[in-house]
Amino acid sequence: MxxxxxxxxxxxxxxxxxxxxxxxxxxxxxxEVTEYADADELMFHHSIRxxxxxxxxxxxxxxIEKLLKYSKSLx
Amino acid sequence: xxxxxxxxxxxxxxxxxxxxxxxVELIRRYQSKIYTSIYLLVKDEYLAEDIFxxxxxxxxxxxxxxKYNEEGKFxxxxxRIAHNLVIDHxxxxxxxxxxxxxxxxxxxEVLGNYDxxxxxxxxxxxxxxxxKALIHLLxxxxxxxxxxxxxxxxxxxEIADVTEVSINTALxxxxxxxxxxxxxMQTKELSLKN
Numbered sequence: 001m002x003x004x005x006x007x008x009x010x011x012x013x014x015x016x017x018x019x020x021x022x023x024x025x026x027x028x029x030x031x032e033v034t035e036y037a038d039a040d041e042l043m044f045h046h047s048i049r050x051x052x053x054x055x056x057x058x059x060x061x062x063x064i065e066k067l068l069k070y071s072k073s074l075x
Numbered sequence: 076x077x078x079x080x081x082x083x084x085x086x087x088x089x090x091x092x093x094x095x096x097x098x099v100e101l102i103r104r105y106q107s108k109i110y111t112s113i114y115l116l117v118k119d120e121y122l123a124e125d126i127f128x129x130x131x132x133x134x135x136x137x138x139x140x141x142k143y144n145e146e147g148k149f150x151x152x153x154x155r156i157a158h159n160l161v162i163d164h165x166x167x168x169x170x171x172x173x174x175x176x177x178x179x180x181x182x183x184e185v186l187g188n189y190d191x192x193x194x195x196x197x198x199x200x201x202x203x204x205x206x207k208a209l210i211h212l213l214x215x216x217x218x219x220x221x222x223x224x225x226x227x228x229x230x231x232x233e234i235a236d237v238t239e240v241s242i243n244t245a246l247x248x249x250x251x252x253x254x255x256x257x258x259x260m261q262t263k264e265l266s267l268k269n
Contacts, residue, residue: 056107
């Protein structure tokens with residue numbers, strides 16, 4: 001895949017969305033901005049939410065116990 | 076008392092009033108999101124444990140001192156503390172989590188638009204195996220926004236404040252992050268099919 005082709009692919013999703021007005025609820029200095037330019041982007045974000053959530057890991061229980069012990073020591 | 080039915084604000088009030096169970100539930104509720112946010116940025120589980128601990132020590136001290144601002148939501152507030160501690164760590168270490176490519180970063184330069192050996196290709200495909208690996212390939216600014224938005228539940232205004240950019244820039248970085256992830260996944264699927 002050539003650099004020209006990949007640049008064109010990146011350009012297709014470039015920042016014209018910043019000028020897009022929608023019913024999205026973010027108001028910035030009088031301009032209404034949107035998190036998604038189209039349905040594809042919204043669908044992709046929703047599709048990876050579950051996968052992003054699946055990345056979650058917990059700290060060690062030992063760390064939690066230290067914190068709780070610290071909190072009690074302040075009483 | 077059934078703490079898991081209480082709102083965050085109720086748990087905070089209970090904790091400030093002396094009920095340790097309030098803190099236990101808040102930590103139980105958000106430990107994974109906060110720890111994961113830190114871990115994805117620092118990529119070291121032991122360091123992430125230390126920063127996680129420091130984060131909640133600050134949380135505890137602020138709550139005990141009666142200095143918590145009730146107007147804000149708890150998770151974004153804790154995420155902000157964690158993020159600032161990660162930044163402090165990197166400043167002390169004088170290194171960055173990823174090479175910053177700027178806001179016009181081209182993900183295909185990272186994916187490799189060059190001649191590579193079969194061994195290199197296998198290593199690359201292995202690396203791209205899961206979403207975590209792909210996230211680590213994002214430029215620092217984009218990864219940061221993605222993590223704060225998804226795991227920290229932060230608004231774009233909060234993200235903009237923390238990263239000292241405009242809200243439009245924060246939004247743009249999130250868009251680029253998602254689009255770059257999508258392209259990397261599509262490229263990976265294409266390479267597997269061929």
